[in-house]
Amino acid sequence: MGDLEDVRNTGLALALGSHEKPENHLQPDHQEKKKGKKEKFSLKYDNLFPSLTLGPSEVETTTTYLLPDTKMEVGKVCGESVDLQKQASSVSGVSSFSNSSSIKQERESGEEEVEVERVSSRVNDEDEEASPRKKLRLTKQQSGVLEDSFKEHATLNPKQKKDLAEQLNLRPRQVEVWFQNRRARTKLKQTEVDCELLKKRCETLTEENKRLQKDLQELKSLRSIAAPFYMKLPAATLTLCPSCERVSSAGDAGSSTNPFSIGAPKPHFYNPFTHPSAAC
DNA sequence: GCGGACATGATTTTTACGTCA
């Protein structure tokens, strides 16, 4: 019984499976999936400015959605595009929005950059087929909203996903990925915490085990020392039969002729060697 | 400026489950 109890006493419940299936576990969202890539580049972003950063010459093509007066030939701005060819192959133009200068700027001055980030995420939306992997950086605001939402429910139904995506100007897929990663990393953290707790519990139990072993040893040695006295105990004392381990007392027989009776005139000495089963 | 550690967004693979013929 101890084992189970001990585990319970640790107060631990390994997180595996602890994320209940959300009540909103859903029907497959075929429609949504199909729609996903078709999300429009609405004019919402018309008044957004790009944060000017270096980029490959192809960027030109990706800047065309910006307001005409903000449109710049980034490739030319960057000038010497020799070394940028490499970058261009792996980064489809606009992911350069999330380069270090842009991030830093955002952290320093907050909101302005938010919009820029949004542009980049939508841009990714458009050319997502073209580039294999690019990384946007969510703004604090976006992360905050996602966090809040995650606190409410660790999984999203299609509607929630869509709403959140719209609210944050992200693709539903991005919201979905964020939640996936969040769940995975939350679980990982929880597992680490549980692991630590189990380690501590194990240490405690080991210590206690040692202590009990020591106590046992002491009791054993005490018993061997006290054995002669123990043998001289009066008959009224409870005795343990060494062979059947039954405890017997003086009153057991209930007869005055019983050598173990309380009122026995003479003390009865129990000799385990000569009467191995005297109590039985 | 470089390199390693870390955080985190994105992708791929695996698994579990429901539906349908």
Add this chain to the structure above:
DNA sequence: TCTGACGTAAAAATCATGTCC
């Protein structure tokens, strides 16, 4: 009723990139 194919969501594993020290 059973079964295999199929589709989907979520988890797990992994990769890639950006940031910080």
